[in-house]
Structures are given as C-alpha cells and as structure tokens.
Amino acid sequence: MAMRLVWFRNDLRCHGHTPLRQALAGAGPVLALYVLCPGQWDAHDVAPLRRWYVLESLRELGEELAARGVDLHVIDGGDFAGAVEVVQRFVADRGVTEVFCNREYPVNELNRDRAVARSLENTGVRIRGFDDGVLVPPRALNTGKGTPYTVFTAYKRRWDAWMEEKGPPLPETPRWPGGQGDFVGRATVRKALAELSVSPRLTELWQPGEAAAARQLERFVARDLAHYKNRRDIPCEAGTSGLSAALSAGTLAPAQAWWVARLAMRDAGVREGAACWIGELAWRDFYRQILHRFPMLAKGAPFRPETRLLQWNDNETLFNAWCQGRTGYPLVDAAMRQLLSTGWMHNRLRMLTAMFLTKHLFIDWRKGERFFMQHLIDGDVAANNGGWQWSASTGTDAAPYFRVFSPVRQSRRFDPQGHFIARYVPELAELDNDSVHEPWKQPLLSGDYPPPVVAHEGVKQRVEAAFRAARDTWRRQGEGAGSSGA
Ligand SMILES: Cc1cc2nc3c(=O)[nH]c(=O)nc-3n(C[C@H](O)[C@H](O)[C@H](O)COP(=O)(O)OP(=O)(O)OC[C@H]3O[C@@H](n4cnc5c(N)ncnc54)[C@H](O)[C@@H]3O)c2cc1C
Structure with missing residues (x-):
C-alpha cells in the first residue's frame, strides 16, 4: 500500500x-x-x-x-x-x-x-x-538574455505579469483523514524548548503558530492595509503587517497573504495600500531568487566583486556602541534598542542602522548582518543579506554608494515628534521635539546619553573615496576574479 x-x-x-x-x-x-x-x-x-x-x-x-x-x-x-x-x-x-x-x-x-x-x-x-515558499519560483523569471534579474524594478514588472497569468490558486485546507493521530514529536519539541535560553520578556511579545498568523493577517488587512503606503515608513505607528516571522517560518503561506491583499483591492480605498504591500511580497521573492542564483552570497561574498577590496574599519568600540544603541544618534539608537528589546526592527530603521554601520562607521556589513541574525525573530538569510548588501551598496539593485542617509534628517522626517525615540531612549525624555533629534546641542538635558560617536559631516566624501579606491584597484587588477558568480 x-x-x-x-x-x-x-x-x-x-x-x-x-x-x-x-x-x-x-x-x-x-x-x-x-x-x-x-x-x-x-x-x-x-x-x-x-x-x-x-x-x-x-x-x-x-x-x-x-x-x-x-x-x-x-x-x-x-x-x-x-x-x-x-x-x-x-x-x-x-x-x-x-x-x-x-x-x-x-x-x-x-x-x-x-x-x-x-x-x-x-x-x-x-x-x-x-x-509554496515563494509566489514566483526563483528560476521562473529571466531577462531577455536568459540571465537572472538583478534590478528590482525590472523584476517586479515581470513578476506582476507572471502573477497575473500563473499566480498560485487560492490556498486551501486539506481533506483530513479523520480520527485521532499522535503527536509523536511532542517530547522532542518540549526538550528542545527547555534547552533554549530566551528571555520571557521577549517571548511574551510574540504569538507563534498558524492560528496567530492568520489572526494577524486579518487584523492588518481590516485595519491597516488601506493606509499602508502612507504609514509604512513611520516607525512609531504599527503601520506594517508584522508578519515577517510568520512568512519566514511558514506559519503563513505567501499565497494566502497575496490573495487576501488582492481580494481587498476590490475596495478602491484599499487599492493603493494593497498594491504597495504586494510590492513587499515581490521584494521577498526577489531576494530569494537572488540568493538562489548567486549562491556565493550565502557564503559572505558581496554581489559587486570590486567591493571585496573595501578596507573596512575594525573598531570594536564603535561596533559595540552601535550594537548597544549608544551611537549618540537618537533614531539609530532607538532602532537598535527596539531590536534588542523586541527581536524585531522596523524596515525604515533596518535601512538606517545598516547604512549607519556601513557608511558612518565604515564597519563591514557582514558584522551587522550577523548581529541582526542573532537577534531577529524573522531572521531570514535571503532578506537579511539582501537588505544589508543594499544598504552597504555592495549588492544587487544597490543603493548607490554616494547615498548616505543623514541620521538627523531621517529622524526629523520619520519621527518628527520624537515619539519613537521617547519609547526606546528614555534618557532624552526631557528634550522637546526639536532638540530630541540633536541632543548634543542640549547636553545638560541629555542625561548620560553619549555624544555622537562620529560626525555626519565628511562621511559621504570618505565613503566615496573608499569606493572609488576599491573600484580603481579592481580595474588595475584586470577585474581580477571575474564575475559575481551567477
Ligand atoms: C538591513 C535589512 C535587514 C533585513 N532583514 C530581514 C530579515 O532577516 N527577515 C525579513 O523577513 N526581512 C528582513 N528585512 C526586510 C524588512 O525590513 C522586513 O521584512 C520587514 O521590516 C518586516 O516587517 P513587516 O512584516 O511588518 O513588513 P511589511 O511591510 O508588512 O511587509 C510584508 C512582508 O514583505 C516582506 N518584505 C518586506 N520588506 C522586504 C524587503 N525589503 N526584503 C524582503 N522582504 C521584504 C516580509 O516578508 C514582510 O513580512 C531586512 C531589511 C533590511 C534593510
């Protein structure tokens, strides 16, 4: 049988x-x-x-x-x-x-x-x-030359067309055999849980499992999807789905997420938000196909080979200041403390903190990538590597190396009232919503909050010079080791 x-x-x-x-x-x-x-x-x-x-x-x-x-x-x-x-x-x-x-x-x-x-x-x-782990399988889409897409906008156009034509069917529940089965692995799971060392302060913030993921999706679609495009960049608002842990452990099927958003688009008021959110599901597929088709990325290699020659800064004191949320830049520090105290960080802040580590401190992106994996509940090799390499300008679809986020400008723009900073950096509670972004200008009101570990001025020029030097050496060496390994 x-x-x-x-x-x-x-x-x-x-x-x-x-x-x-x-x-x-x-x-x-x-x-x-x-x-x-x-x-x-x-x-x-x-x-x-x-x-x-x-x-x-x-x-x-x-x-x-x-x-x-x-x-x-x-x-x-x-x-x-x-x-x-x-x-x-x-x-x-x-x-x-x-x-x-x-x-x-x-x-x-x-x-x-x-x-x-x-x-x-x-x-x-x-x-x-x-x-089922993706919406579009990682080898389904190729450029006209038969190569993988390495630029998101071009990939997304093809992704949309593929989804229209061949997207997954509405997910179903299986036809169950009935009767009572046996959870033979119960004791093994219990033992593995008992051996884990994880703070209850963290676990009490999260609800694992399929049922909780389904409820979270339902809540997000009913309450937040319509406003997603406008609120997704504001860290103090719960404007994003919070479904990354569910999607990466598979307690939620990507097809379920896509279908629910698609169906919600029938309501004109939700259409824009849902289209924007579906774009994030496409980013998820994009980085999965990149990791699959450029396997050296999973082994610590940058996508852009010339960036192997960058001379990163080894300063452990600066790295520790970043890890602990004590760089002297309030929004960067609030973000790192959000990661440490919740196991999750808002996307805008992942970009900001990653860019700060790799541009302001010029510390190797692989150290930040590892630190994120050690703390994130949604730690996912493809998305994490993609996000880090994007921020460090070493990856596909890279942020041009001359793009450097100003931590103060980002702070004023995405946390104008300082609400998010207040939540995670209580030392700055005495400051008003103007000076909270630049506390070094009010040292008497900033408690034991540190001054900036590095000045923003001059960072862009230093980064440009380092990337130019790496590129020039690479060219002199005859573009040495060759391709990025597709
Ligand atoms: C440096 C850096 C590291 C990152 N590390 C991870 C990681 O380890 N795991 C992870 O799931 N995401 C990672 N991301 C992507 C993104 O920040 C998170 O997916 C998002 O913040 C999760 O919150 P959410 O579920 O509320 O997202 P929503 O905004 O609701 O998005 C819905 C889903 O789309 C996917 N998604 C959204 N943005 C991205 C993106 N940029 N790349 C790939 N998928 C995306 C996620 O599965 C997410 O749950 C990283 C981004 C950066 C810049």
Whole structure:
C-alpha cells in the first residue's frame, strides 16, 4: 500500500500547504516528519527568539495534525548531514513510497535535498517538490538574455505579469483523514524548548503558530492595509503587517497573504495600500531568487566583486556602541534598542542602522548582518543579506554608494515628534521635539546619553573615496576574479 510522507521544513502550517493537501488527496496512510537541526541554527547564528518561534509553532502544528488524524514525528538530526540520514532511515523503516515537501532554495538546503534524493535513488521512492515558499519560483523569471534579474524594478514588472497569468490558486485546507493521530514529536519539541535560553520578556511579545498568523493577517488587512503606503515608513505607528516571522517560518503561506491583499483591492480605498504591500511580497521573492542564483552570497561574498577590496574599519568600540544603541544618534539608537528589546526592527530603521554601520562607521556589513541574525525573530538569510548588501551598496539593485542617509534628517522626517525615540531612549525624555533629534546641542538635558560617536559631516566624501579606491584597484587588477558568480 502507498505510504506518503510530508516532510515539513520552513512551512509550519496546514492551510495553503500543497504537499500536505496532495499527500492527503491520495488513498492510503500519511505521516508527517520534521527534522530538528540545531547545528544548522548555530552555524547561521539563528536568534534564540526565532528558534523559540519555530519550536512553538511546531508544537502547535503537531497538536493540530494529531487532532485531524495525522501523526507528526519530530527527530533531532543535529544538522543537515544528520537530516539526510534521518529521512533515509525513516523512509526505509516505515515503508514510505512517496515524499512530499516544499522546495527550499539556499545552497545548503539544496545540497541537503540532493543528498536525500541520491540516497533514495535506487529505492523507487518518489520525491515531489512544491514551491509554496515563494509566489514566483526563483528560476521562473529571466531577462531577455536568459540571465537572472538583478534590478528590482525590472523584476517586479515581470513578476506582476507572471502573477497575473500563473499566480498560485487560492490556498486551501486539506481533506483530513479523520480520527485521532499522535503527536509523536511532542517530547522532542518540549526538550528542545527547555534547552533554549530566551528571555520571557521577549517571548511574551510574540504569538507563534498558524492560528496567530492568520489572526494577524486579518487584523492588518481590516485595519491597516488601506493606509499602508502612507504609514509604512513611520516607525512609531504599527503601520506594517508584522508578519515577517510568520512568512519566514511558514506559519503563513505567501499565497494566502497575496490573495487576501488582492481580494481587498476590490475596495478602491484599499487599492493603493494593497498594491504597495504586494510590492513587499515581490521584494521577498526577489531576494530569494537572488540568493538562489548567486549562491556565493550565502557564503559572505558581496554581489559587486570590486567591493571585496573595501578596507573596512575594525573598531570594536564603535561596533559595540552601535550594537548597544549608544551611537549618540537618537533614531539609530532607538532602532537598535527596539531590536534588542523586541527581536524585531522596523524596515525604515533596518535601512538606517545598516547604512549607519556601513557608511558612518565604515564597519563591514557582514558584522551587522550577523548581529541582526542573532537577534531577529524573522531572521531570514535571503532578506537579511539582501537588505544589508543594499544598504552597504555592495549588492544587487544597490543603493548607490554616494547615498548616505543623514541620521538627523531621517529622524526629523520619520519621527518628527520624537515619539519613537521617547519609547526606546528614555534618557532624552526631557528634550522637546526639536532638540530630541540633536541632543548634543542640549547636553545638560541629555542625561548620560553619549555624544555622537562620529560626525555626519565628511562621511559621504570618505565613503566615496573608499569606493572609488576599491573600484580603481579592481580595474588595475584586470577585474581580477571575474564575475559575481551567477
Ligand atoms: C538591513 C535589512 C535587514 C533585513 N532583514 C530581514 C530579515 O532577516 N527577515 C525579513 O523577513 N526581512 C528582513 N528585512 C526586510 C524588512 O525590513 C522586513 O521584512 C520587514 O521590516 C518586516 O516587517 P513587516 O512584516 O511588518 O513588513 P511589511 O511591510 O508588512 O511587509 C510584508 C512582508 O514583505 C516582506 N518584505 C518586506 N520588506 C522586504 C524587503 N525589503 N526584503 C524582503 N522582504 C521584504 C516580509 O516578508 C514582510 O513580512 C531586512 C531589511 C533590511 C534593510
């Protein structure tokens, strides 16, 4: 008899899960498996808060599947090499005839899946992969020359056309077998959670799991989607969806997010906000296809090869000031403290803090990328790498290297009343909404808040000179190591 296995990875949900639905559509029993890989988490600096989110979501998934008649096994594989062995053994021990899963595109995940496919090659077991993790699969769109898109605006035009023509169907819930299943992995998940060290101050701010993600999407669409375009850049307002953790762990299907926004567009008042939000889902796909098609990016390489020659500043004191939110620039510091105290940071502030680290302090973007991964609940290799390289002007679609955000101008523009600063930098509570952006002008009212660690004046010229020098050396070396590795 056919025995089907659904292998869950970063898709911890039941609704809008094509492998689960397809596996349950056939006759015969269906099992589910999740392989824990704490070694992989360690190697990629995955934040304890994100691990907690994943494990709690897995716990909810296991209970939900059991209530619907599907057993979820959770096995600790250690790392991806161990995961290959776990899947191979599980398939052999249980007489699995077909494996259903969603594809993952970064290089280590691809290598893991190839190794699993090889190990099952001569057993007659079929592997069926699906693309629910993205809206447009990462190899679907190419330029006229057959190369990947590396500029977002051109990619987005094709992405829109593809979605119109071949976009995913409205996500469905599977046809459940009925009866009571067994959450076989319950004890393993409990043990992994017990071994985590994560502050309850952080976990109490978040609700893991598919049900919470669905509620959050519903709330966002009903309340905020219409105003998204106008409010998305204002950090003190909850104007964005807050769904990044759900989308990166897969407690929410991207197709569900897209469909809900599309349907909301029938209301003319929501159309502009929804179109803008859908654009962010396209950015998510864009960086996924970039990471997939330029695998060296996952190994610390910049997209623009000449920027390998930049001479970054190694100053640990400055780096620590940035990490702790003590640079003397209020909005930069408020942002870093938001990250430390909530595990999340607003997009406008991710750009500001990343640009500040890499332009004002001229510290290597890889250090900031790593620090973000160590703290973000939504830490996602593709989006994080893309965001960091954009900000550092080393990436695709790069912010031109001569673009340097002024921390004071950004502060006056996006937090004019200083409400966001007040929330995270209480030392500045005595200052009015004008001087709160430049507290060094009112030293007596600024408590023990530090003066700026670096002056804004001169930064642009220094950055331009450094990029020019790197480019010139690169050219003199005959554009050395060649392409960016597509
Ligand atoms: C330096 C830097 C690092 C970043 N690191 C991450 C990361 O580790 N994980 C992550 O999910 N996002 C990252 N982003 C992108 C973005 O900041 C977050 O996705 C966003 O702030 C999440 O909040 P939200 O869910 O309310 O977003 P919304 O504005 O509601 O957007 C909806 C969804 O679209 C996606 N999205 C939005 N903006 C982007 C973007 N610029 N690139 C890719 N996807 C996007 C996310 O999945 C997000 O949940 C980073 C951006 C920068 C500049």
